[in-house]
Amino acid sequence: MTPWDHLATHEAAVLQTVFWSAGASRLALADQLAYSKTKANSVVAGLLDQGLLEETGLQGSTGGRRPETLQLHRDLGVLIGADLGATSVDVAIMAPDLRVLAHHAEAADVLSGPGVVLSRVRALMRQLLAQCGKTPAQVMGIGLGVPGPVDFAHGMLVNPPLMPQWDGFSIRDYLREDYAAPVFVDNDVNLMALAELWRLKRSLPNFLVIKVGTGIGCGIVCHGEVYRGANGSAGDVGHICVDAHGPRCHCGNLGCVEAMAAGPAMARRATEAALAGESALLAECLQNNGVITPLDVAQASRQGDTAANHIIQDAGSLIGQMLASMVNFFNPSHVFIGGGITRIGPLFLASVRQSVYKRSLALSTRHLDIQFTPLAEKAGLVGAGVLALQETLKQRGAAA
Amino acid sequence: MTPWDHLATHEAAVLQTVFWSAGASRLALADQLAYSKTKANSVVAGLLDQGLLEETGLQGSTGGRRPETLQLHRDLGVLIGADLGATSVDVAIMAPDLRVLAHHAEAADVLSGPGVVLSRVRALMRQLLAQCGKTPAQVMGIGLGVPGPVDFAHGMLVNPPLMPQWDGFSIRDYLREDYAAPVFVDNDVNLMALAELWRLKRSLPNFLVIKVGTGIGCGIVCHGEVYRGANGSAGDVGHICVDAHGPRCHCGNLGCVEAMAAGPAMARRATEAALAGESALLAECLQNNGVITPLDVAQASRQGDTAANHIIQDAGSLIGQMLASMVNFFNPSHVFIGGGITRIGPLFLASVRQSVYKRSLALSTRHLDIQFTPLAEKAGLVGAGVLALQETLKQRGAAA
Numbered sequence: 001m002t003p004w005d006h007l008a009t010h011e012a013a014v015l016q017t018v019f020w021s022a023g024a025s026r027l028a029l030a031d032q033l034a035y036s037k038t039k040a041n042s043v044v045a046g047l048l049d050q051g052l053l054e055e056t057g058l059q060g061s062t063g064g065r066r067p068e069t070l071q072l073h074r075d076l077g078v079l080i081g082a083d084l085g086a087t088s089v090d091v092a093i094m095a096p097d098l099r100v101l102a103h104h105a106e107a108a109d110v111l112s113g114p115g116v117v118l119s120r121v122r123a124l125m126r127q128l129l130a131q132c133g134k135t136p137a138q139v140m141g142i143g144l145g146v147p148g149p150v151d152f153a154h155g156m157l158v159n160p161p162l163m164p165q166w167d168g169f170s171i172r173d174y175l176r177e178d179y180a181a182p183v184f185v186d187n188d189v190n191l192m193a194l195a196e197l198w199r200l201k202r203s204l205p206n207f208l209v210i211k212v213g214t215g216i217g218c219g220i221v222c223h224g225e226v227y228r229g230a231n232g233s234a235g236d237v238g239h240i241c242v243d244a245h246g247p248r249c250h251c252g253n254l255g256c257v258e259a260m261a262a263g264p265a266m267a268r269r270a271t272e273a274a275l276a277g278e279s280a281l282l283a284e285c286l287q288n289n290g291v292i293t294p295l296d297v298a299q300a301s302r303q304g305d306t307a308a309n310h311i312i313q314d315a316g317s318l319i320g321q322m323l324a325s326m327v328n329f330f331n332p333s334h335v336f337i338g339g340g341i342t343r344i345g346p347l348f349l350a351s352v353r354q355s356v357y358k359r360s361l362a363l364s365t366r367h368l369d370i371q372f373t374p375l376a377e378k379a380g381l382v383g384a385g386v387l388a389l390q391e392t393l394k395q396r397g398a399a400a
Numbered sequence: 401m402t403p404w405d406h407l408a409t410h411e412a413a414v415l416q417t418v419f420w421s422a423g424a425s426r427l428a429l430a431d432q433l434a435y436s437k438t439k440a441n442s443v444v445a446g447l448l449d450q451g452l453l454e455e456t457g458l459q460g461s462t463g464g465r466r467p468e469t470l471q472l473h474r475d476l477g478v479l480i481g482a483d484l485g486a487t488s489v490d491v492a493i494m495a496p497d498l499r500v501l502a503h504h505a506e507a508a509d510v511l512s513g514p515g516v517v518l519s520r521v522r523a524l525m526r527q528l529l530a531q532c533g534k535t536p537a538q539v540m541g542i543g544l545g546v547p548g549p550v551d552f553a554h555g556m557l558v559n560p561p562l563m564p565q566w567d568g569f570s571i572r573d574y575l576r577e578d579y580a581a582p583v584f585v586d587n588d589v590n591l592m593a594l595a596e597l598w599r600l601k602r603s604l605p606n607f608l609v610i611k612v613g614t615g616i617g618c619g620i621v622c623h624g625e626v627y628r629g630a631n632g633s634a635g636d637v638g639h640i641c642v643d644a645h646g647p648r649c650h651c652g653n654l655g656c657v658e659a660m661a662a663g664p665a666m667a668r669r670a671t672e673a674a675l676a677g678e679s680a681l682l683a684e685c686l687q688n689n690g691v692i693t694p695l696d697v698a699q700a701s702r703q704g705d706t707a708a709n710h711i712i713q714d715a716g717s718l719i720g721q722m723l724a725s726m727v728n729f730f731n732p733s734h735v736f737i738g739g740g741i742t743r744i745g746p747l748f749l750a751s752v753r754q755s756v757y758k759r760s761l762a763l764s765t766r767h768l769d770i771q772f773t774p775l776a777e778k779a780g781l782v783g784a785g786v787l788a789l790q791e792t793l794k795q796r797g798a799a800a
């Protein structure tokens with residue numbers, strides 16, 4: 001039993017605001033929460049007393065007494081974040097300000113099913129906690145990202161095309177056996193969007209995050225919040241048609257952007273080019289490794305390989321074509337592109353941009369900014385940490 | 401100078417809540433606004449005293465004193481709503497509960513420019529006000545819908561493809577010359593979405609409204625609010641590509657859904673069918689009237705004309721194909737279809753549905769409801785009324 005368990009609604013709101021603003025003065029808190037100065041001071045005093053907040057240094061001021069910066073107390077506890085990809089798993093222990101205290105990444109195959117994958121995640125969580133000298137009781141909240149549509153309220157995947165064995169398995173119930181802290185599960189690209197929203201301190205209310213890896217997904221931020229849709233499947237853009245005469249996708253339809261432009265499609269096209277004698281570099285790679293990965297295509301492109309360049313440009317162009325429709329519909333201020341694809345480099349990004357600007361309306365692209373996710377490969381884990389703390393505070397505040 | 405000009409923030413909030421709930425008890429108000437009962441009672445008493453609220457009848461109750469239903473006072477004033485289409489103009493005077501007190505609709509051509517069209521709108525407003533015995537001083541707020549992307553903050557169209565002469569013309573400044581009341585301008589389909597949101601008393605937080613007429617547009621409701629996008633062009637779906645090898649659109653791209661499936665495209669295809677001798681009915685219509693309209697196609701379809709049926713089914717199918725991508729992306733609970741097209745009937749709706757269910761992911765369509773807009777052709781005007789009252793109250797409340 002910690003003071004953490006007895007948060008009043010106002011206290012949870014103040015902690016949430018401090019977390020999202022990455023440090024705030026009493027005055028800024030009162031302003032953001034529409035509290036009187038007296039009320040803000042009194043809630044803050046209580047939180048300082050309980051050791052949930054601490055004061056660190058001084059902020060700039062225009063005169064008078066300099067306001068101290070309030071932060072979540074460094075001894076408040078830790079967060080566990082996990083980012084499950086189709087072929088990898090990342091687990092981290094984070095401080096309340098999302099500094100990474102311990103981190104481990106390794107290959108994993110979601111197709112081996114929830115039992116195998118999650119028991120490994122569980123072991124990694126224990127191991128990393130021990131590594132930074134923390135106990136399960138010090139964990140405040142746990143956040144987990146998965147590559148498929150999530151029933152957020154129940155913490156489970158629903159009809160996940162890339163990992164059918166996980167359908168309806170309660171990840172939340174499985175993981176919370178070891179911890180008193182609550183477990184929250186969300187789609188991986190929603191977490192990337194949440195991470196960028198946190199990095200930006202909510203300064204951009206309407207943007208998209210596109211993840212290109214084994215699949216293609218989109219995180220949507222609308223009115224300053226991550227938008228999950230009526231059934232939690234918002235942003236499921238991988239099966240949008242970009243060519244009515246394209247190849248058949250595993251979903252049954254023709255010409256889905258995922259079937260034509262995600263990692264596996266690039267690797268397949270590169271293998272074809274190698275076998276057809278169109279690229280000495282790719283052929284050499286195929287011979288040496290028995291397989292060509294999207295990263296091999298990137299490397300070949302960087303060495304000026306024409307076939308590799310074509311493959312990357314085509315993929316960027318198709319993704320841009322799908323994105324053009326989303327930009328017309330949603331009119332975001334920014335599109336951030338992430339996932340393994342970011343390592344494929346500037347040629348890819350240029351093709352995406354060209355395709356979007358060609359097909360979207362002038363008004364939606366006049367101020368549109370398309371770039372790689374600034375948090376890069378950390379976005380998923382940071383988002384898991386944000387989810388863990390944000391939702392835990394919401395729960396504590398609501399229970400008050 | 402009316403009491404209306406001196407609203408306190410809490411008073412504006414109570415009036416807003418009463419308006420959106422179409423009548424509410426003091427208890428329900430306290431609950432929705434998170435006020436104490438004492439505070440709710442005192443604000444309501446003040447508003448009753450000022451003649452801004454009135455009590456009407458009794459609500460059902462589970463025991464104790466029966467709570468009265470509060471409504472905006474019927475003598476509060478009137479709202480003016482106007483719905484400008486590409487080829488028509490609708491003006492109405494409405495009571496605070498959006499009952500229509502006077503209404504006039506006539507043909508108009510937006511291409512004749514803002515000077516001609518708006519001076520007619522201005523005359524109609526004066527005329528209709530007089531008709532129901534009201535003066536300009538009794539007007540609380542004015543709402544206007546236009547068929548193009550709107551800079552909402554400045555009340556003007558920006559880069560409107562259907563009405564280039566209106567670019568940057570301040571409709572707001574022009575119309576407010578006659579009235580002390582504020583003028584608000586929004587895209588026509590955003591107003592249809594706002595109208596449905598009001599009809600539903602905000603019970604559906606995430607849905608789309610598609611308008612098919614001379615153009616094709618989409619209104620987006622997200623997190624219980626109309627979403628306008630970063631530059632006010634959200635929902636501009638008419639130029640989404642549905643056939644990379646389709647005809648060239650006036651926007652310069654190939655195969656835009658608007659160029660292939662909106663009213664003019666249907667009329668063009670019907671004319672071709674008539675000239676090619678594929679339909680005796682359509683040929684007769686062309687001969688008699690010199691032109692075929694989308695409504696003629698509908699009529700021919702109802703009489704079992706095969707060519708007309710094909711045209712309607714193809715249009716529904718193409719719109720459904722575009723909509724399938726939006727459904728994958730946005731995962732709405734409902735899609736409401738409106739505009740002139742609703743009069744084309746069930747064959748059109750069936751084709752849209754079939755196309756969406758075929759191309760969208762199972763999870764996004766599992767509970768998806770696609771139907772014609774329940775408010776039908778009144779949606780635009782009702783939305784203009786909602787906009788007028790909602791934004792006026794926001795402004796009064798903020799100025800307090």
